[in-house]
Amino acid sequence: MTATDKGVTHGVRHVEVGRQDVGQRLDNFLGRHLKGVPRSRIYKMLRKGEVRVNRKRVRADYRIEAGDMVRLPPVHQPAPGEPAAIPTGVAEQIERAVVYEDESLLVLDKPAGLAVHGGSGLAFGLIEALRQQRPNQPFLELGHRLDRETSGCLVIAKTRRALNAFHQALREGMVEKHYLALVAGRWRGGARRVDEALARSGRRGEERLVQVDEEGKASISRFEPVARFARMTLMDVRIDTGRTHQIRVHAAHLGHPLAGDDKYGDFELNRELKKLGLKRLFLHSAHLRFRMPDGGQLYDLHAPLPDDLQRVLERLET
Numbered sequence: 001m002t003a004t005d006k007g008v009t010h011g012v013r014h015v016e017v018g019r020q021d022v023g024q025r026l027d028n029f030l031g032r033h034l035k036g037v038p039r040s041r042i043y044k045m046l047r048k049g050e051v052r053v054n055r056k057r058v059r060a061d062y063r064i065e066a067g068d069m070v071r072l073p074p075v076h077q078p079a080p081g082e083p084a085a086i087p088t089g090v091a092e093q094i095e096r097a098v099v100y101e102d103e104s105l106l107v108l109d110k111p112a113g114l115a116v117h118g119g120s121g122l123a124f125g126l127i128e129a130l131r132q133q134r135p136n137q138p139f140l141e142l143g144h145r146l147d148r149e150t151s152g153c154l155v156i157a158k159t160r161r162a163l164n165a166f167h168q169a170l171r172e173g174m175v176e177k178h179y180l181a182l183v184a185g186r187w188r189g190g191a192r193r194v195d196e197a198l199a200r201s202g203r204r205g206e207e208r209l210v211q212v213d214e215e216g217k218a219s220i221s222r223f224e225p226v227a228r229f230a231r232m233t234l235m236d237v238r239i240d241t242g243r244t245h246q247i248r249v250h251a252a253h254l255g256h257p258l259a260g261d262d263k264y265g266d267f268e269l270n271r272e273l274k275k276l277g278l279k280r281l282f283l284h285s286a287h288l289r290f291r292m293p294d295g296g297q298l299y300d301l302h303a304p305l306p307d308d309l310q311r312v313l314e315r316l317e318t
Contacts, residue, residue, distance in 0.1 A: 017068040023164050026053065027060040028141065029070070031117070037075055039117055045073055090114070091133055094126065100301055104162035105143070105155055106130075107288070109303035112151040112280050116142055130156065139163075144170065144242065149260075152179070152285025152303045165292045170242065175290040179237045180226070180305055181247060182282035182312070183256035184266045187233035191224040194250045198243045209263065210245045212253050219243045221250045230317040231269075232259065236286075247283060258283055259312075276315045277308065284309060 021029060030042050030051065049057045050073035053064070064070070093111055100107040110116070110126060117125035131140050143155030143166045157163035169175050199216030201209045220240040227234040233256070237247050245264070251257055252264040259265070259273050259282040270278075284305055291298045305313075 011074050013072040015070045015072060017064045017066055017070065019066050020160055021064060022066050023063050023167065025060065026051070026058055026062040026064055026070075029064055030072075033070075033072060034075060041075075045075075090129055094129055094133065099153065099303060100299070102297075104158055104292075104297075105166070105299070106140070106158055107299075107301050108154045108156065110146055110151055110154040110285075112149050112306065112308075115148040116145050116154065126154070127156070143167070146285060147245070147281070147283075149281040150179075150283045150285060151306050151309075153288045153301050154285070155288065162292075165296065166290075168293045169290050172293070173240060174293070175288065177239050177242070177285065178287035179239070179247060180284045180286045180309075181235045181237050181251065182259040182309075183233050183235055183251050184231070184259065184269050185233065185256045186228055186231065187223075187225045187235070187256065191222060192254070194221045194223065194254065195219075196250060196253060198246060198249055200244075208244055210243070210249050212249060217241075217243055219246050219250070221247055223251070223254070227313070228318075229313075232316055234313065248281075273312065276312055278312045279308070282309055282312065 015033060017029070027039075027042060027046070030045075031037075031039065034042060043060060045051045046058070046060050051058070052071040053062065053068050055069075055071075093114075094108065097108040097111060098106065099109050108126070115125040117127050127140065127142055131137070134140065137158065139157070139159055141157050141163050143157050143163060146152065146154055155166060157166055166175075196212045196219060197214055197216035198210050198219045199213035201211040201213075218241065222238040222240070224236045224238075225233050226236050235251075237251075239246055248258050248261050248264050252261070257265040260270055260278050260280055262270065262281075284303070286303055286305065288299065288301045
């Protein structure tokens, strides 16, 4: 290990997983042990096989077990106590976004444009900002993720026990997740279930791209029209799985891409919608309903449609 005034450079290290970390995703475990290292660098380490568990290559979503031996590659970490400064406006925005809080969970109405964590050129994300704002809170971890441009309900665990319980609820399909999405075209008929497997199809810059692929992971979305406009439809989308870009890819597969989607969308329509004030993806996590495993507390959480998206709806032709 070499110390400098700008941080610490470590050689290869081996860390044994303790009982308190059992069930945690490997990428989250690495994030805690490699503080200050960009998330993009952590994922690159995993892709290149620089990180090993029990001498084997593993994926980012591997759930670590007690006694696992994790190899950490040589890496430079910024000096502790020198995190990126969080702008006052962002800090205030996050505090205003609190929807619900108890001793176990914190739920935010995540603002659009704010990444949930740093990396990929971002000095900080919501979770880093939250940790700085609450230095006396010993444990704060993302329960799940939302894309940077997606707004709405986001669960933060305040204890390891709560995080493991919420992840168990996700795995067992006990979390009911509803999104509001504006899609291109006038939807015909009523509710529709989409059961199309999804797989990665490559990358564009730092972001993964996804496509429908029968060899991919099982993915289920349920689309139900809420309001119809001349050329658009507002949908309630319930997802039974949480794959990367799931709603966006399923909607495009149906021929009804999401408004403002710059990866899978109708680019000409997006240009028209910009004139109506749509400056981002029209996707909002509006409702989460779940009960903690083993008969725990029932959570029923809502985040209203943000003003910027509401104004777009008011300007659409009916």
